[in-house]
Amino acid sequence: MGGAPIPDVGGWFRTATNAVALPSSPSWGPGTGGFGRRSHDDDLAAAADLFRGRPTMVLTGAGMSTGSGLPDYRGRDAVPRCPMTYQEFVGSDLSRRRYWARSTVGWRWFAGARPNAAHHALADLGALTPLTGVVTQNVDGLHQAAGSRPVLDLHGALDRVICLDCRDLVDRHRMQEQLLALNPRFAGRLDELAVESRTAPDGDAEVDRTEDFAYPDCPRCGGMLKPDVVFFGENADRAVVERAMSLLDQAAALLVLGSSLSVMSGLRFVRRAAQRGIDVLIVNDGATRGDELATLRLHGRLEDVLSRWAEELRHG
Numbered sequence: 001m002g003g004a005p006i007p008d009v010g011g012w013f014r015t016a017t018n019a020v021a022l023p024s025s026p027s028w029g030p031g032t033g034g035f036g037r038r039s040h041d042d043d044l045a046a047a048a049d050l051f052r053g054r055p056t057m058v059l060t061g062a063g064m065s066t067g068s069g070l071p072d073y074r075g076r077d078a079v080p081r082c083p084m085t086y087q088e089f090v091g092s093d094l095s096r097r098r099y100w101a102r103s104t105v106g107w108r109w110f111a112g113a114r115p116n117a118a119h120h121a122l123a124d125l126g127a128l129t130p131l132t133g134v135v136t137q138n139v140d141g142l143h144q145a146a147g148s149r150p151v152l153d154l155h156g157a158l159d160r161v162i163c164l165d166c167r168d169l170v171d172r173h174r175m176q177e178q179l180l181a182l183n184p185r186f187a188g189r190l191d192e193l194a195v196e197s198r199t200a201p202d203g204d205a206e207v208d209r210t211e212d213f214a215y216p217d218c219p220r221c222g223g224m225l226k227p228d229v230v231f232f233g234e235n236a237d238r239a240v241v242e243r244a245m246s247l248l249d250q251a252a253a254l255l256v257l258g259s260s261l262s263v264m265s266g267l268r269f270v271r272r273a274a275q276r277g278i279d280v281l282i283v284n285d286g287a288t289r290g291d292e293l294a295t296l297r298l299h300g301r302l303e304d305v306l307s308r309w310a311e312e313l314r315h316g
Contacts, residue, residue: 037299047281047296048312057251059269060136063258067116086234101210104179105193119146121306128313133247139229152244156229165223182214253279261289
């Protein structure tokens with residue numbers, strides 16, 4: 001995929017208008033700097049030697065998927081956003097109408113994203129050196145599509161919708177058909193609305209005027225449906241976190257790719273690794289909260305770094 005970044009599907013990282021009053025939440029925007037740097041070849045080679053043949057857990061963030069057209073939230077070009085909170089979504093019908101309206105507009109582009117060179121190079125690495133697993137903060141399913149195994153979705157997956165009452169799962173593609181059937185005005189204007197949502201200032205796009213947008217309830221019990229992803233203000237599933245920690249405990253090295261580690265859900269793995277004497281390698285464009293804990297801190301485009309490592313392991 002090329003061209004403009006895919007819209008912020010569902011306004012996941014934007015606040016809804018006319019919503020219930022909530023405590024203020026931190027905004028997302030460009031990080032604190034350090035962008036555009038490139039590590040020396042010797043440093044890249046030393047990093048490859050550090051994880052070569054050793055069990056390694058990989059932790060990935062949004063920077064892995066920018067090459068697929070999906071936005072990140074701390075990169076140099078990140079647009080400042082305030083996160084839509086779990087409390088906002090479940091507490092306000094108007095918030096849910098707005099979420100599902102924006103999701104209906106953006107879903108086709110999000111669902112059309114394909115793995116980029118970095119995803120494929122990481123899958124290649126998994127065949128060349130032992131990986132205990134890939135733990136991703138992303139919700140796009142692109143690691144699985146590229147062939148990495150095993151993959152643990154720390155924050156869920158956007159192609160699933162869950163009922164908050166009976167916990168039944170609904171396929172997001174099937175829900176898209178329902179949303180379009182319930183809202184024929186949107187069905188005929190998806191392309192126009194998608195362009196508008198990308199280019200208009202916040203609050204000016206017609207897709208934001210969604211008081212009459214209809215969305216379905218759970219087909220099984222009539223309960224509230226929510227994307228099966230972790231919203232700001234919502235805790236990651238404890239069982240998923242425990243599985244991720246188990247993958248880390250089996251590792252001799254932790255490789256962090258494309259994450260600023262701005263939220264604790266990712267930073268805690270770096271802290272645990274450092275406490276347990278597990279080598280930490282961080283590759284990210286821009287500063288991260290885990291830099292001071294890294295055994296090696298590397299800079300560069302992920303597709304270039306990972307492809308180089310795959311070549312070194314393949315021929316070294």
